[in-house]
Amino acid sequence: MAYEIDFIGIDKESKDATAICMRWKVSKENYIVGVFDGGLTDYGEAMKKHMDQYYFDGIERGHINFVICSHPHQDHVPGLKTILENFDVDALYMNRPWEHIEELFERVKDGRITKKSLEERLKNRYTYIADLELVANEQGIPIYDAFEGDIIEEKLTILSPNKEFYLDLLAESDKTPVMESAAQDSIFHSVKILAEKVINFIKEAWDKDSLRENVVTEPDNETSTVVLGEMEDESFLLSGDVGIRGLRHAIDYADDVDKSLQTNVKLYEIPHHGGRHNVSPSILNDLLGEIVEKGTSPSKTAIVCTGKGTNHPKQMVVNAFWRRGVKVYNASGYTIRHHCGDMPSRNWSSSVPVEFNEQVEDWN
16 A cells, blocks of 8 residues: 655754654545644644645645544644644544543542542643543534554554553653652662763774663653554554653553554554654564674665654664664754655755764763
């Protein structure tokens, strides 16, 4: 099945952000069109312009079959408001904490909290998706949960999170401090993750990762909707800001339903802008395959979404993908298109990959 997927970049200094749109053919002239995350507001505007030009060919208000909001962070959500306001959208897939008040309320430890006040607290703390919900309601766009096993437009399968995992992560999150949860003893709260300024570099060999096992990212990142797209000729995986726990859920569920990610996927989104707290050697072995012999031609592709001028992706992450036979591209400052099959020509130039480099960031 012919399809194309666009990783939107903007040509100016920007924080890291993720905005992805896609379409696939259902007949000679008809497509299913979708969006996965919208980035910051500037990214949403860039995505609108891109889709108007390449997907809808000047149609005043194009038709989008689905929009997926992977998780509630600023670098993924605000641009989606532009999409919902300027296109005819059939459905928004987005997990909202306040839609699970009954289950969450069982964990409340403060007797002064009511279900109503808990809902208000959650909406006040998850402001970006609360705002997106308002826009969807104003536009008359239905909102659906996105949990493990859900199918979108017959071709996309949600691999993670499942509902139980999602609720556990909400309880861990510092946005829900009224919960009785594993927050006090969770692996996340036992480690203080600070913003990093990398100064020193070390040398890395081909056959050994500098990535660490048991790294952690914040619980809201782990709630990211992980999506497997099966386009018959090849499959792709979108991951938002998921970490090793969410990836483990995705890998295991895919194996359970006979959709091995290592075997079937040819295109990967690198999680969290190529951060090193979201992947580990063992996870990548299961996701991509074992380390290949140096000099082996890559058989797969990975794309990472970063802002222009940021310190992502981390080189040790890029190297880890390369050594497992995956060529890496960075949608930083410009949009990268991946396509398969008979899709309209754009006459774009080829992207230059981010190469393997022996010099990587020192953890210290």
